[in-house]
Amino acid sequence: MRLLVLIISALILCFSTISFAAEREILIGLIPEENIFRQMDRYKPLSEYLTFKLGMKTRFTILSRYGDIIDRFVMRNLDGAFFGAFTSVLAMEKLGVEPVVRPMDLDGTSSAEGYIFVRRDSNIKDIKDMKGKTIAFVDRATATGYIFALAYFKEHGIKNPLNYFKEYYFTGSHDSALLSVLDGRADIGVAKNKIIKERIKKDPVMQQEILIIARSIALPDVTLCLSKKIDKGLKERIRDILLKMDKDPEGRKVLERFGALRFIAASKEDFSIVYNLLKKADIEIKTYKYR
Amino acid sequence: MKKRLIISMALLFLLFSTGVGITIYYIYKTTTDLETVISLHRVEIIRQNLVINTQTVQTHLYTIGTAFGSELDVIVEHVSDLDRSVQSCKSCHHSKELTEKLNRVSDMVEQYKDALSALITTTANRERIERLRLVAITLGNTLLSMVQEMAFTADQRLYAKTVKALKDINNSKIILFLTLSFAFFAALTVAIVFTKQITKSMGILINATKELKAGKLGVTASYPYRDEFRDLSEAFNDMSITLKKNHDELLGFTKRLSHLYRATIPLYSLSEEGMPYNELIGVVKELFDATDCRIFIRDNERFLDIAGKEIILPEKEIEALHLYYRKEPAIFTLGSAPSIKTSFFDSINEPSLLIWIKEQERLSGLLIVMNKKHGSFDDTDLSIAAILSNLLSVSFMNVKLMEDLRNRMRELQQTQEQLIQAAKLAALGEMASNIAHELNNPLTSIIGFSELSQEESDIETIKKDLKIIEQESLRAKEIVNQLLEFARKRAINIVEVNINLLLSEILKLASLQLKHSDIDVIEEFGQVPIIQADHNQLKQVFLNLINNSIHAMEKGGTLVLRTGIMDNANIYVDVEDTGHGIPPDILPRIFEPFFTTKKEKGTGLGLSISYRIIEGHNGRIDVHSEVNKGTRFRVILPVRQPSLQVSHQQSQDQSL
Numbered sequence: 001m002r003l004l005v006l007i008i009s010a011l012i013l014c015f016s017t018i019s020f021a022a023e024r025e026i027l028i029g030l031i032p033e034e035n036i037f038r039q040m041d042r043y044k045p046l047s048e049y050l051t052f053k054l055g056m057k058t059r060f061t062i063l064s065r066y067g068d069i070i071d072r073f074v075m076r077n078l079d080g081a082f083f084g085a086f087t088s089v090l091a092m093e094k095l096g097v098e099p100v101v102r103p104m105d106l107d108g109t110s111s112a113e114g115y116i117f118v119r120r121d122s123n124i125k126d127i128k129d130m131k132g133k134t135i136a137f138v139d140r141a142t143a144t145g146y147i148f149a150l151a152y153f154k155e156h157g158i159k160n161p162l163n164y165f166k167e168y169y170f171t172g173s174h175d176s177a178l179l180s181v182l183d184g185r186a187d188i189g190v191a192k193n194k195i196i197k198e199r200i201k202k203d204p205v206m207q208q209e210i211l212i213i214a215r216s217i218a219l220p221d222v223t224l225c226l227s228k229k230i231d232k233g234l235k236e237r238i239r240d241i242l243l244k245m246d247k248d249p250e251g252r253k254v255l256e257r258f259g260a261l262r263f264i265a266a267s268k269e270d271f272s273i274v275y276n277l278l279k280k281a282d283i284e285i286k287t288y289k290y291r
Numbered sequence: 292m293k294k295r296l297i298i299s300m301a302l303l304f305l306l307f308s309t310g311v312g313i314t315i316y317y318i319y320k321t322t323t324d325l326e327t328v329i330s331l332h333r334v335e336i337i338r339q340n341l342v343i344n345t346q347t348v349q350t351h352l353y354t355i356g357t358a359f360g361s362e363l364d365v366i367v368e369h370v371s372d373l374d375r376s377v378q379s380c381k382s383c384h385h386s387k388e389l390t391e392k393l394n395r396v397s398d399m400v401e402q403y404k405d406a407l408s409a410l411i412t413t414t415a416n417r418e419r420i421e422r423l424r425l426v427a428i429t430l431g432n433t434l435l436s437m438v439q440e441m442a443f444t445a446d447q448r449l450y451a452k453t454v455k456a457l458k459d460i461n462n463s464k465i466i467l468f469l470t471l472s473f474a475f476f477a478a479l480t481v482a483i484v485f486t487k488q489i490t491k492s493m494g495i496l497i498n499a500t501k502e503l504k505a506g507k508l509g510v511t512a513s514y515p516y517r518d519e520f521r522d523l524s525e526a527f528n529d530m531s532i533t534l535k536k537n538h539d540e541l542l543g544f545t546k547r548l549s550h551l552y553r554a555t556i557p558l559y560s561l562s563e564e565g566m567p568y569n570e571l572i573g574v575v576k577e578l579f580d581a582t583d584c585r586i587f588i589r590d591n592e593r594f595l596d597i598a599g600k601e602i603i604l605p606e607k608e609i610e611a612l613h614l615y616y617r618k619e620p621a622i623f624t625l626g627s628a629p630s631i632k633t634s635f636f637d638s639i640n641e642p643s644l645l646i647w648i649k650e651q652e653r654l655s656g657l658l659i660v661m662n663k664k665h666g667s668f669d670d671t672d673l674s675i676a677a678i679l680s681n682l683l684s685v686s687f688m689n690v691k692l693m694e695d696l697r698n699r700m701r702e703l704q705q706t707q708e709q710l711i712q713a714a715k716l717a718a719l720g721e722m723a724s725n726i727a728h729e730l731n732n733p734l735t736s737i738i739g740f741s742e743l744s745q746e747e748s749d750i751e752t753i754k755k756d757l758k759i760i761e762q763e764s765l766r767a768k769e770i771v772n773q774l775l776e777f778a779r780k781r782a783i784n785i786v787e788v789n790i791n792l793l794l795s796e797i798l799k800l801a802s803l804q805l806k807h808s809d810i811d812v813i814e815e816f817g818q819v820p821i822i823q824a825d826h827n828q829l830k831q832v833f834l835n836l837i838n839n840s841i842h843a844m845e846k847g848g849t850l851v852l853r854t855g856i857m858d859n860a861n862i863y864v865d866v867e868d869t870g871h872g873i874p875p876d877i878l879p880r881i882f883e884p885f886f887t888t889k890k891e892k893g894t895g896l897g898l899s900i901s902y903r904i905i906e907g908h909n910g911r912i913d914v915h916s917e918v919n920k921g922t923r924f925r926v927i928l929p930v931r932q933p934s935l936q937v938s939h940q941q942s943q944d945q946s947l
Binding site: 032035037038062063140167169172175176185 | 409
């Protein structure tokens, strides 16, 4: 009788463990840097690689707008996210996430700059020409797609920059901001240099079409931050797998698809420059309305 | 048949191979067609997916940003599906026109994706958002119509291809069916034809085998076709004929062996008449299957024909012939053997068999077997002739030995008769001498006393002399009486006798004699049955034996009278003494008449009379004696006298 109870208990335990294991997955959010469909295509191999290496289902999910990310992170109970320079700081402050790794791009850099650009044929040459025009930002919660521009305008004596323009809007992604300017839906655009360079690489004519008015200092590019709820061991394993990817032939293939040389370690210190930028833009992170 | 079988099999194989080839070709063609149709269907599915995905994404467009909007991941997934559908369309080989169309679709999809992404990610005022939505919807609709148009065109092509593939499949089915049916019926026909032929051929052979098995040796199978079975049938026929031949030969041998055996019977059944020549001639003729046989036996210097004796063959000529044939049986042909002058041989026209009869190494006869009924004499005949020659030789020797034996026996009998006659005469002489001697003594006394009384005057003296003469005359008379008694054949009067009682009675009679002697008498009477005998004669025998014993023990001794059962049918009576015994040289003669050792006391006729009495009772007397130790007479008598009439008188009433 005892033996029977023991066997049944063991079986129940076994099945519950299996079902728990089956349900456990790692969900990582992505901020919409570019065309979300293309971005998903880039990240998909990475999720498969992590699933294989961790032995745990790893899935990426697009966070539709920069502004949503903190809410959605909480709502969807994310384990981590690839954040931009500002969103990283925001998440560190609001959610206590920890920066883990960031990709090193094919050009060997792991930082990005923000550009303020116009169409070459727009007759806008400097900040004075921008008055009363339509400007397309990426999102309130991007350093390279909004905050650096805000700091730039403030540095140039414009106290209330948003009123300086006839219309402003947020495209939600860097390439949308570029396309908005190119399509004439906006006169001025603000976006991350890397996305612009990518587009120019694909369509070199674009080089002749746009004119860069201002650029930011180098800011930490998209960074994987992991939730504080993930135990240290798993965190270390994820960090380890990503840092050693370039040593693994399979990993190299994934990196190639992803468009990076390798992953490098990231830390909170990398983001002091972002805090400086926020100060220049008169943004108090704790009260900042990023939505 | 082998050749036909090989050709048929080869043709069948060719037919099957062709069928298989055609089948494989059609299967290949059909499979290829089907593969094309399937791939086209797959493409069709891809196109339909493209349409569905585009339509799905289009639906999302209306709900994005509203409470009914799908999760972004779902939208992303659908757009990815749409993208994949387009990419898979492009990955196939297409005509230039179609490739261009697909490129346009692909570009359109890219634009659509940009517009979608912009709509999804943009945060702006309502008007801008609606403008972005409109752009995306317009692009989506254009894409949808392009894809649907393409799907319709492809659909038509697919239909045409499917119809063609189905038609091909149908055609190949018919061809396959025809090919297989033809091959099957061809194989069936070949199988039936060959099976029939083989069964028929086997049937002929099986029937012949059955007949052979049933004992019809020499049966042959007549096989009408020219094939392997003909060889088999011929081999069978040869076997059957050989079997019959061997069987017949075997039967012939058995028959001849039987004749040979029969021939030996007269040779061994010797009789007073000597060799049964006529019977011998008969079996020899049978043995060699001949019509004529003659036997010649050596008589002095010639060989005489046993049948008629009219043919005489000179010894020298026959001996020469015997040597010429190296003393072996031979087949004689006129002219073949040299130095034949006798006219008898001229009459022998055909080869004849010569069989020699020998006594040890000497030629004693000749058997000539002539005129073989079927064929001529051969080696087998010679072998049998050799056996017969040996048998005849042995038999002739046996005949001679028998004759010799008979002659010797006759001579022996004659000699024996002569000897018996001589012995009889000698015994008679001795008896006469004994009688003469016995009578001579009283006669001498009588003559002497007669002469004395003639010269004597004294009457008393004369009376005395006359008394002596009387006594001596009486003595002579007694001798004559005994002689008469011996010669007389007395009738036996058989009664039932108690032998123990008889012996006691005799001892009483002898008691006076025994009283004056120093003899102890011991009676050892056993339980003996009453016997059938002549009471008086037995009394005479035992009284005589007891008297003899008393005389043998003059200085005293022991007399034992013993009776007992000898066997189921006989009893015995022993009269045993411890007297002087009988010397061995005398012992064989004691039962002879007038033989005595007692001189004055006996006539020498007692024992011989006793012997005759006991012999008359079908009994016998055994004597065992050792000098100076004693003698035992054992009288053995049968209990019953089967051949004699028994007189039912009590023996006790009888007296001597």
